[in-house]
Amino acid sequence: MSKANGAAAKPRTIIEKVWDNHVVAEREGAPALLYIDLHLVHEVTSPQAFSGLRERGLKVRRPDLTIGTTDHSIPTYDRSLPILDKIAEAQITQFEKNCREFGIPFYGPHSDKQGIVHIIGPEQGLTQPGMTVVCGDSHTATHGAFGALAFGIGTSQVEHVLAAQCLLQNRSKTYEVRVEGNLRQGVGAKDIILNLISRIGIGGGTGSVFEYSGSAIRSLSMEERMTICNMSIEGGARAGLVAPDDTTYQYVSGRPYAPKGTDWDRAVALWRQLPTDEGAVFDKHIYIDASALEPMITFGTNPGMGIPITAPVPDPSGLSDPLERDSLGKALRYMDLPAGQSLIGHPVNVVFIGSCTNSRISDLRAAAEIFKGRRVNPNVRVMVVPGSQQVKEQAQAEGLDRIFKEAGADWREAGCSMCIAMNGDQLQPGEYSVSTSNRNFEGRQGKGGRTFLASPLTAAATAVTGVVTDVRTLL
Amino acid sequence: MEKFTKFTSRLAPLPIDNIDTDQIIPARFLKTISKAGLGDQLFYDWRYDAAGNPKPDFLLNRPEGRAAHVLLAGDNFGCGSSREHAPWALTQYGFRAVISTSFADIFRGNSLKNSFLPIAVPADAHKALFAAVAANPEAVVTVDLAQQRLTLPDGSAVTFPIDAFAKQCMLEGVDELGYILQQKPAIAAYEAKRVLTVDTRAGGLNQGQF
Numbered sequence: 001m002s003k004a005n006g007a008a009a010k011p012r013t014i015i016e017k018v019w020d021n022h023v024v025a026e027r028e029g030a031p032a033l034l035y036i037d038l039h040l041v042h043e044v045t046s047p048q049a050f051s052g053l054r055e056r057g058l059k060v061r062r063p064d065l066t067i068g069t070t071d072h073s074i075p076t077y078d079r080s081l082p083i084l085d086k087i088a089e090a091q092i093t094q095f096e097k098n099c100r101e102f103g104i105p106f107y108g109p110h111s112d113k114q115g116i117v118h119i120i121g122p123e124q125g126l127t128q129p130g131m132t133v134v135c136g137d138s139h140t141a142t143h144g145a146f147g148a149l150a151f152g153i154g155t156s157q158v159e160h161v162l163a164a165q166c167l168l169q170n171r172s173k174t175y176e177v178r179v180e181g182n183l184r185q186g187v188g189a190k191d192i193i194l195n196l197i198s199r200i201g202i203g204g205g206t207g208s209v210f211e212y213s214g215s216a217i218r219s220l221s222m223e224e225r226m227t228i229c230n231m232s233i234e235g236g237a238r239a240g241l242v243a244p245d246d247t248t249y250q251y252v253s254g255r256p257y258a259p260k261g262t263d264w265d266r267a268v269a270l271w272r273q274l275p276t277d278e279g280a281v282f283d284k285h286i287y288i289d290a291s292a293l294e295p296m297i298t299f300g301t302n303p304g305m306g307i308p309i310t311a312p313v314p315d316p317s318g319l320s321d322p323l324e325r326d327s328l329g330k331a332l333r334y335m336d337l338p339a340g341q342s343l344i345g346h347p348v349n350v351v352f353i354g355s356c357t358n359s360r361i362s363d364l365r366a367a368a369e370i371f372k373g374r375r376v377n378p379n380v381r382v383m384v385v386p387g388s389q390q391v392k393e394q395a396q397a398e399g400l401d402r403i404f405k406e407a408g409a410d411w412r413e414a415g416c417s418m419c420i421a422m423n424g425d426q427l428q429p430g431e432y433s434v435s436t437s438n439r440n441f442e443g444r445q446g447k448g449g450r451t452f453l454a455s456p457l458t459a460a461a462t463a464v465t466g467v468v469t470d471v472r473t474l475l
Numbered sequence: 476m477e478k479f480t481k482f483t484s485r486l487a488p489l490p491i492d493n494i495d496t497d498q499i500i501p502a503r504f505l506k507t508i509s510k511a512g513l514g515d516q517l518f519y520d521w522r523y524d525a526a527g528n529p530k531p532d533f534l535l536n537r538p539e540g541r542a543a544h545v546l547l548a549g550d551n552f553g554c555g556s557s558r559e560h561a562p563w564a565l566t567q568y569g570f571r572a573v574i575s576t577s578f579a580d581i582f583r584g585n586s587l588k589n590s591f592l593p594i595a596v597p598a599d600a601h602k603a604l605f606a607a608v609a610a611n612p613e614a615v616v617t618v619d620l621a622q623q624r625l626t627l628p629d630g631s632a633v634t635f636p637i638d639a640f641a642k643q644c645m646l647e648g649v650d651e652l653g654y655i656l657q658q659k660p661a662i663a664a665y666e667a668k669r670v671l672t673v674d675t676r677a678g679g680l681n682q683g684q685f
Contacts, residue, residue: 025661030640033658035665038673045558047508056652061662067675070685073506087506094508096684105676111683126673138557138581154559154585156650164655166662170638202493203551206580236554238580257673267671302493302554323549327492420502429525441497441555443520 045136115388125255144241205237354385377466514567553582
């Protein structure tokens with residue numbers, strides 16, 4: 001608050017406001033001690049943290065601010081069948097044992113609330129504006145769509161938060177990503193974020209937190225905002241957020257863990273103070289004209305190697321920096337792609353619709369619109385993996401599962417699946433996929449597999465034609 | 476955590492930009508519940524052929540790679556996934572430091588918590604290091620964390636940045652958790668004034684267990 005003499009407080013960004021609200025202590029010569037409001041835990045990055053607690057004889061300080069689920073190594077086939085991968089099974093069993101021992105609530109494989117950790121937080125109303133949210137997963141920025149400061153952490157920090165509900169953190173730089181204008185037909189949230197990353201590169205946001213703003217962001221649904229925030233890490237930013245507004249409050253209202261009654265009114269009043277003040281200064285800026293965007297697709301081996309779908313794959317010989325030239329050349333050799341040609345018409349073997357980027361109900365509805373009355377190309381294997389059991393139930397209530405199955409796509413149980421290819425869902429060496437996930441790194445979807453990242457619309461269009469397709473030709 | 480002491484070592488050059496943590500340790504090796512054995516899986520898909528045999532021409536399979544405790548990599552090292560298995564694998568292989576022009580945020584933080592030093596150097600020093608090791612694979616650098624100084628093979632030196640607190644932890648061989656737990660009174664005082672909160676236990680504890 002401003003001083004009694006009426007001097008105006010320094011205008012702050014939402015990033016600074018959320019930060020300031022969570023500083024527990026600041027000592028000379030050390031990073032700030034930051035309080036964490038919500039800690040999401042999953043089976044892959046937590047086992048060594050629980051072992052650490054046991055070795056030190058520590059308890060979980062706030063199990064009531066912690067929630068666990070199994071998503072990364074869990075199979076997406078029928079949950080009544082045994083897990084064939086005994087190492088994955090042991091990891092899941094250990095996870096549940098850890099949660100029980102330390103009193104952490106969890107959604108196990110047979111829960112109707114199980115799902116990808118970044119899908120279920122928002123879905124259950126656990127993710128709320130102004131919070132600090134962490135998880136041992138780099139896509140934790142997804143929760144930033146609610147105006148939360150949400151970021152991925154390593155296993156040592158998972159242990160810190162379990163033990164103390166706090167982290168040592170240095171302040172990040174602030175980076176405004178302003179997106180103005182109306183998106184054209186066939187262009188969506190995934191195309192905005194792939195466009196941003198293609199411009200700034202995968203290290204462009206290192207050391208920063210993004211605030212996504214502008215009329216194009218305001219007009220997006222919460223699910224679309226989550227798609228954008230989700231891939232902040234692909235631009236190097238550990239977190240990215242959108243200031244809360246009525247769209248946010250409408251989404252959160254009435255969800256199981258959302259505040260109720262007078263608590264709700266009090267919460268909204270506080271949340272309304274979060275948006276960036278007029279005159280607040282960001283360390284960096286970028287402006288994107290949404291009306292100029294086309295559907296985006298990646299051609300290479302990192303998410304910054306993206307192009308408008310009609311554009312040619314860039315030519316390494318045009319680059320002057322030798323290391324950059326070698327890196328692009330290496331990527332094209334891995335992808336086995338010629339430079340100078342568009343990807344349109346390139347055959348694919350697999351289409352994957354899922355992941356914490358694009359597995360929410362609106363993503364499945366968008367894909368189903370394309371599949372309706374069409375058949376999957378016989379040369380393509382199509383996996384549709386809902387982000388959570390709740391998304392799955394909703395899709396089935398709307399009959400989307402029938403549309404997918406009648407088209408010839410595989411309708412699966414919830415999990416990370418072929419985004420990270422830990423659970424048996426994977427590409428074979430040399431295969432190409434169009435994937436709605438977030439990473440196209442070498443081998444990410446299976447050793448030797450080659451990934452084109454794109455939107456659910458582009459993925460569905462490719463599924464029915466069998467080749468990389470500009471969805472606008474099917475609309 | 477081990478104390479980080481000054482040392483001199485050969486370099487293992489990997490002149491590739493944007494080496495992501497999926498390359499450092501592929502996701503399929505993350506099903507482990509311990510830290511054991513990750514050093515053998517470091518850079519697995521670059522290091523072994525389809526049958527799982529070491530590729531004889533890959534640096535880390537050669538005596539020169541084995542003799543180096545400093546990895547020399549391209550720009551933006553460690554991007555992508557937050558897996559701490561990446562610095563675990565690098566240290567288990569025998570690396571104590573990695574030199575690049577920049578590091579991804581989460582990887583850098585994870586490394587410092589494992590006494591593994593990410594050394595960011597200016598572009599000209601970075602180029603000079605690649606040139607030096609190309610001319611002489613036995614060229615050495617000296618890493619002095621206390622002085623934040625990297626001595627190049629030609630005897631010149633560059634300073635590198637590091638968070639002061641992380642540096643102190645590494646030099647003394649203590650981890651951060653002890654320091655955090657010392658501040659329990661401040662944490663409790665903060666908790667006492669929190670107004671909005673969720674209770675994750677409200678919906679029940681062990682739902683849909685395996």
